[in-house]
Amino acid sequence: MTLDEICAQVLAHPPAPHRRLVAVIGPPASGKSTVAQALCARLTAQGEECAVVPMDGFHLDDRLLQIDGTQNRKGAPHTFDAPGFLRMVKALQSRDAVVYPIFDRGREIAIAGAGRVPATCRTVVIEGNYLLLNQAPWSELHALWTYSIALHPPMEELVQRLKDRWALHGKPNAQAWIDTNDVPNITTVLTNSAPADIIWTETPT
Numbered sequence: 001m002t003l004d005e006i007c008a009q010v011l012a013h014p015p016a017p018h019r020r021l022v023a024v025i026g027p028p029a030s031g032k033s034t035v036a037q038a039l040c041a042r043l044t045a046q047g048e049e050c051a052v053v054p055m056d057g058f059h060l061d062d063r064l065l066q067i068d069g070t071q072n073r074k075g076a077p078h079t080f081d082a083p084g085f086l087r088m089v090k091a092l093q094s095r096d097a098v099v100y101p102i103f104d105r106g107r108e109i110a111i112a113g114a115g116r117v118p119a120t121c122r123t124v125v126i127e128g129n130y131l132l133l134n135q136a137p138w139s140e141l142h143a144l145w146t147y148s149i150a151l152h153p154p155m156e157e158l159v160q161r162l163k164d165r166w167a168l169h170g171k172p173n174a175q176a177w178i179d180t181n182d183v184p185n186i187t188t189v190l191t192n193s194a195p196a197d198i199i200w201t202e203t204p205t
Contacts (some may be wrong), residue, residue, distance in 0.1 A: 001198060004041045011048060013146045015122045018095050024127040025196060026151030027186035028075060029161035036127040036149060043123055051117045055128025057101030057110050058085040075185050077130050082137050089144055092117060092124055094124065119136055134192040142194055150196035158186055
């Protein structure tokens with residue numbers, strides 16, 4: 001299925017109650033950001049005001065992870081502010097503008113109040129790892145999605161993308177991080193998520 005076909009299916013759903021919420025789900029390095037931006041651009045080109053909201057802005061800060069003893073599992077479900085993310089998604093169904101945090105990967109910090117969905121926006125593409133996770137409180141998100149897209153590239157492709165990502169950011173001991181953190185997170189997404197409306201194993205056009 002192409003992006004244009006997905007756009008048609010998304011727009012066939014009326015905003016309910018005030019916005020369409022399109023979830024783009026996938027494991028780390030699956031291309032969520034790329035697909036979300038491409039889908040939003042395609043909807044915008046068709047005259048639909050659209051915005052992209054990444055889940056990554058809800059990473060818990062390293063200081064909290066150190067207190068919790070979970071810094072070595074950063075990116076796992078329990079290292080996000082899941083209740084805060086759920087509140088933000090629910091707020092997107094209001095008629096109001098919604099402000100959200102954005103994650104700065106270069107500095108490994110979330111920046112509060114860095115993004116905003118305008119009040120006039122009626123379609124929001126939300127991308128993240130755990131949008132269909134079968135685990136509370138993430139599971140409360142399932143009923144909020146107008147449409148959901150799951151990205152499932154082959155494991156070897158995901159690992160190579162992660163190697164490229166961490167090389168770009170100069171991460172020390174990148175292979176160990178991939179083996180002990182990224183791969184378990186990939187497995188969590190692929191084995192413990194509810195079914196999406198559509199699954200893509202290759203980047204759509």
